[in-house]
Each structure stands twice: as structure tokens, then as C-alpha cells.
Amino acid sequence: xxxxxxxxxxxxxxxxxxxxxxxxxxxxxxxxxxxxxxxxxxxxxxxxxxxxxxxxxxxxxxxxxxxxxxxxxxxxxxxxxxxxxxxxxxxxxxxxxxxxxxxxxxxxxxxxxxxxxxxxxxxxxxxxxxxxxxxxxxxxxxxxxxxxxxxxxxxxxxxxxxxxxxxxxxxxxxxxxxxxxxxxxxxxxxxxxxxxxxxxxxxxxxxxxxxxxxxxxxxxxxxxxxxxxxxxxxxxxxxxxxxxxxxxxxxx
Amino acid sequence: xxxxxxxxxxxxxxxxxxxxxxxxxxxxxxxxxxxxxxxxxxxxxxxxxxxxxxxxxxxxxxxxxxxxxxxxxxxxxxxxxxxxxxxxxxxxxxxxxxxxxxxxxxxxxxxxxxxxxxxxxxxxxxxxxxxxxxxxxxxxxxxxxxxxxxxxxxxxxxxxxxxxxxxxxxxxxxxxxxxxxxxxxxxxxxxxxxxxxxxxxxxxxxxxxxxxxxxxxxxxxxxxxxxxxxxxxxxxxxxxxxxxxxxxxxxxxxxxxxxxxxxxxxxxxxxxxxxxxxxxxxxxxxxxxxxxxxxxxxxxxxxxxxxxxxxxxxxxx
Numbered sequence: 345x346x347x348x349x350x351x352x353x354x355x356x357x358x359x360x361x362x363x364x365x366x367x368x369x370x371x372x373x374x375x376x377x378x379x380x381x382x383x384x385x386x387x388x389x390x391x392x393x394x395x396x397x398x399x400x401x402x403x404x405x406x407x408x409x410x411x412x413x414x415x416x417x418x419x420x421x422x423x424x425x426x427x428x429x430x431x432x433x434x435x436x437x438x439x440x441x442x443x444x445x446x447x448x449x450x451x452x453x454x455x456x457x458x459x460x461x462x463x464x465x466x467x468x469x470x471x472x473x474x475x476x477x478x479x480x481x482x483x484x485x486x487x488x489x490x491x492x493x494x495x496x497x498x499x500x501x502x503x504x505x506x507x508x509x510x511x512x513x514x515x516x517x518x519x520x521x522x523x524x525x526x527x528x529x530x531x532x533x534x535x536x537x538x539x540x541x542x543x544x545x546x547x548x549x550x551x552x553x554x555x556x557x558x559x560x561x562x563x564x565x566x567x568x569x570x571x572x573x574x575x576x577x578x579x580x581x582x583x584x585x586x587x588x589x590x591x592x593x594x595x596x
Numbered sequence: 597x598x599x600x601x602x603x604x605x606x607x608x609x610x611x612x613x614x615x616x617x618x619x620x621x622x623x624x625x626x627x628x629x630x631x632x633x634x635x636x637x638x639x640x641x642x643x644x645x646x647x648x649x650x651x652x653x654x655x656x657x658x659x660x661x662x663x664x665x666x667x668x669x670x671x672x673x674x675x676x677x678x679x680x681x682x683x684x685x686x687x688x689x690x691x692x693x694x695x696x697x698x699x700x701x702x703x704x705x706x707x708x709x710x711x712x713x714x715x716x717x718x719x720x721x722x723x724x725x726x727x728x729x730x731x732x733x734x735x736x737x738x739x740x741x742x743x744x745x746x747x748x749x750x751x752x753x754x755x756x757x758x759x760x761x762x763x764x765x766x767x768x769x770x771x772x773x774x775x776x777x778x779x780x781x782x783x784x785x786x787x788x789x790x791x792x793x794x795x796x797x798x799x800x801x802x803x804x805x806x807x808x809x810x811x812x813x814x815x816x817x818x819x820x821x822x823x824x825x826x827x828x829x830x831x832x833x834x835x836x837x838x839x840x841x842x843x844x845x846x847x848x849x850x851x852x853x854x855x856x857x858x859x860x861x862x863x864x865x866x867x868x869x870x871x872x873x874x875x876x877x878x879x880x881x882x883x884x885x886x887x888x889x890x891x892x893x894x895x896x897x898x899x900x901x902x903x904x905x906x907x908x909x910x911x912x913x
Contacts, residue, residue: 347701354696358682366684435680439740442644442674443697444666591647593607 352449355440359457363423372419373465379418383411384472400476405490406560412469413556416462416498417526423461424505425519427454428583432513447587451506451580458502459495466494486562493559496572497552501526503579510586526552597622597778598643598748602652605638605802612638614802615652620795622747625774627789628782629899630799636782637677639799640752643780644674656748670699673741673777677752679733683726687717687736690725691743698744711739715769731762735769742773749773751781755788767792786899798902805906813898822891823871824850825860829883834858841877843870861891 363369387408391400431437440450473487504525509518532551533539539547548554555568598620605613613635620626628636642649643656645665654661661668682690691708700707712718715735720728725736734754741749754770755763770792773779783789789796790810798806798813806813827834831852838847843866851859864870871888878885 347699351697351699354693358685358693362682362684434682435676435678436682437680438641438646438676438678439674439680439694440697441646442669442672442676443694444669444699445697446666 351443351445352453355445355450355453356456359453360460363457363461368422369461372422373468376415376419376465377468379415380412380469381472383415384408384469387411404476405473405486406557408472409490409494409560410553410557412466413494413497413530416466416494417501417523417530419465420498420501420505420526421519421522423458424502424509424522425515426509427458427506428510429512429515429518433515441587441590447584450587451583454506455503455580458506459499462498462502463495466498486560489559489562489564492564493556493568496569497556500552500572500575500579501529503576503583504529507579507583507586510583597624597657598654598780600639600643600652600654603639603642603649603654604651605635605642606650612802613642613649616799616802616804617652618797618804618807620778620780622778623774624795625770625779625781625793627793627796628780628799629784629786629789629796630782631784634799635802636799637752640674640750640780640782644672644750645669670744671747673744673746673749675737675741675749675751675754677756679737681725681733681736681740683724685725686722687725687728688712688721690736691739694740695743700744707743707745711743714742714772715739731758731765734758734762734766738766738769738773742776745776747777749777749779751779753782753784755783755785798899800903800906806902823862823864823868823874824887824889824891825862825874825878826857826886827860827878827883828855828857828886829881831858833881834860834878834883837877837881838862838874841870841873843873857886
């Protein structure tokens, strides 16, 4: 059993090393934490100043984490852009394709490595609620649900980024398309007035914001979980088809 | 050890490889020779399981690549055309990664040390790959190909882009490896096959146009009956004597050297059998004979010749 997954673990380790041994992840992390820290401060301040008649410890999260998602969207393309594009550019993908690794294992290792980056970076934001908890302990259930939502949302966006990275040798092109795709997915229903009534129902079903928002309220709905899992599955499937395209394109 | 049966590969409407069959026996070093774009890389990518053939099959040590790609890939070491390495990894870190990915059993470090030893990389173990010279990077490429002690080595243009000294080094490295594995290498540089290979498969536009040992191929063209004669004496007398020798069809003066030595190309209806008669004629005539030998073509001549004949056959058909 161990021997069977050893090649996969070797690739996963290499991917993780690639991220954590390169400066990019630390710059991404620094910018992410600086911005999310600023959002935490301003959101908390707004609550304290205006109150909104709501309990801070219950309602801060959905505002704060919607803001943090904006930062996530900004940094996701930077993490995923190189995943396949760089291997294609270097030509190393030919090495991977001629090892005993299955295409699925290659995708999974790369996906998990990206997720590990976000678990570390986004996990650091737990510091903010921890600070509040020290001042005033609160019920953590909505916090748990919002982090679960973040994990799913990031998983979906990372899988989109990996798919787009598998289509090109250029990291910049991969990053630009990923940025466009995840931003649109998040903002799809932002202007409800602009969408005709019949279409609105569909648009909100497709929009990542509408599926993420309940997590901020402490609501974990199977429908929302399914939405993110469906995106990850679709993107994983598409990435594998893109990897297979070497069969008929004759190129990496 | 390597068996290709009717391999065909289409890229859309373009047929890159057309019905190519060949076998490589255990322990052989076989060269795939052909101009750029003749299908060498495509054949190698099918053999390594990078992609599947449109038609036909290939197997490595009896394992069909299409039906059991993982098992077949375990037995192959592959150096791609563009040697692809991760520039920010150290030599030993990269080799250890490849060893694990390729499923080296037991101690990975041992396999890494062995491969570095064979390829002369031990002093560079901790060096970052991106900072190595091209020759050393090529060695890393070969080291990753042999790290799992494959039975078959597939090397796509292993000496391309190297300086003459590095080329000599890599060729002798390849010959060293021949004791350990069956080698199929591709090249468009002709001397490469004569130096390293025991057999050569010549490709053009996706077809095999010739396949034989290097010596036999050379002989085949030499077998048209041309003889090279170097002799000193009066040109007209010699020519007259040679022309009158039984079996001689045509005589061409190749060179008149300053020392008075004449180089002649003699074509005969009797092939090489004319040579003893030629020697007798020349010796009896009192001329000093410096050389009588089959007129060998260089591989360059051979290649051009084969391509031309293939072209003629095509037009004739």
C-alpha cells in the first residue's frame, strides 16, 4: 500500500517544497495578511462605532470573511498560475507524463499542494477571532462554518486556476484568465436589478457569493457544499481532459 | 526488448509517423537517424507512453504500453529532447524525487549516489540545477533516466547543443550504459550513430527507409562495386591499363595529388571481385600501388543516397 502511493507522495512533497521554498508564497502571504488584517480592523471598528444593533461575535464573521474572500480572489491566480504552465514551459511535464504516475495523481498532488498554501495563509487569519475570544468568549459554531465555507470556496477557485494553468505555457495568461474567472464567479449576481427575474434564479444558483454567504451565518447547507464540490469535480475532470490533449495535439 | 509494430501517429490531418515497425534486441545500442521532423521524437514519445499511437502497438520487454502503461514505464528510462529539469532543485534532490516517482524500491539515497557516480555528478550533488553548465545538465538528464535501473533507455538527441568535448564525454557515457541497458537513441548527426550505435534505423517523413548495422549499411552502398585505387605513375598509361582490365566498366579520376599519386574510382560489373585483377594489372605494369580498397561512402553520402533512392522509388511508383 505504502509503495503504491509513494510516487504520489513524492510529487506532493516536491510541489509543497516548490511553494514553500520559493519567495512567491511568502510575498503572497504577507500581502494577504496585511490586507485581511486591515479588513478585520475596519470591520471591527465599524461594528463598534455603528453597532448595527447586532451582536459583534455573531455577525462580524459574515462581513469580515466576505471581505477576506476579495483578497483570496486577488492571490489565487498567483498561486495556481504556475501549476501546469510552468511545467509545460520548462518541459518537465514530459517527465511527469512518462513516470508511472497516473494523470489523476498528478492533478491531485498539485491541487493538494495549492490547498496547503491556503490552509497556512488563510489559517493565519484565525488570529483575529482568537483575539476577540480572549476579550469575550463566544459560540464558535458560525466560525467553524465560515472556515469550512472558505475551504470549499478556495478549493473551487484553486481547481479553476489549475485547469486554466493546464491550458497554456504562459503563467501570465493563466493568471489573467483565472482572475477573470474567479472574480466573475464571485460577482455574478452582484447587480440583481440588471438581471431579468427568470434568469436571476439561475444566476444566483451559479454565483459563488450566494453559496458562500450562508456559511457566514453559521448555516451549512448540503446544496451549497454540493455547489463547491461540483465545481472542483468539473474542473478536476476538465484538467485531466486537458492533460490528455497531448494524445491528439502531440504537444505538451 | 523494444518492439514497435506498425506504429502510426496522426496530429489532426498530418501523419507524423506512418506504419513504422522495428525491434531492438537486448543489449543493443540502436540509433534512430533522420532529419528534423522525420518522426524520431514522436516515435520515442509513443514508446515512453507520453501519448498513445493512432494505430499499431509497442511493447517493452513484452509489456504492451497501451494495456499496462505503468508497468512499461517502470522499465524505461527516458531523456526527452528538451532536457527538462527543475532549475531550483539540487542535483541530488531532483534525482531523489525522480527515484521516488519512478518507484525505486529500497534505499533511494543509494540509487541517487549510484546514478551520480555513473554520470560523474558526485561533485555537483548539492549544486542547484539551474546553475549547472549545459553539459552537466545533460548528465543530470541521463542520471534521472537511469536512476531506477531501467532495462530500456530511450535518449532523444542526447548530445544536441553540447560543445565537442561534452559530446565526446556523453557518447562515452552512453557506451558505458550499454552494458546496463538496451539503448535507443535518436540523432540527426551522422557521426553519432557510427560512433555509438551498433545498428541504425533511418527515418524520413515518418517512414523507415533503411534499417541495418552501421557496417552493413555502408557495405550496401559500397557493394555497388566501386573500388578506390591509389597508384603513382603516368596518368594516361594507368587509365588505359585499368580500362582494359576485365570487368572494369568506368574509371573516374578523383584526385591528382602533388606527390604524383592518382586516386581513381573504378566501377566494375564484377563488384569487389575485380580488385585482385586490378592489383595484378597495376603491379605487372610496374606502377607503385598505394591502396586498393572498397570505396566506402561517408555516412553523409550514404544518407543522401538512401534519401534519393527512396525519392526515386516514390516517383517511380
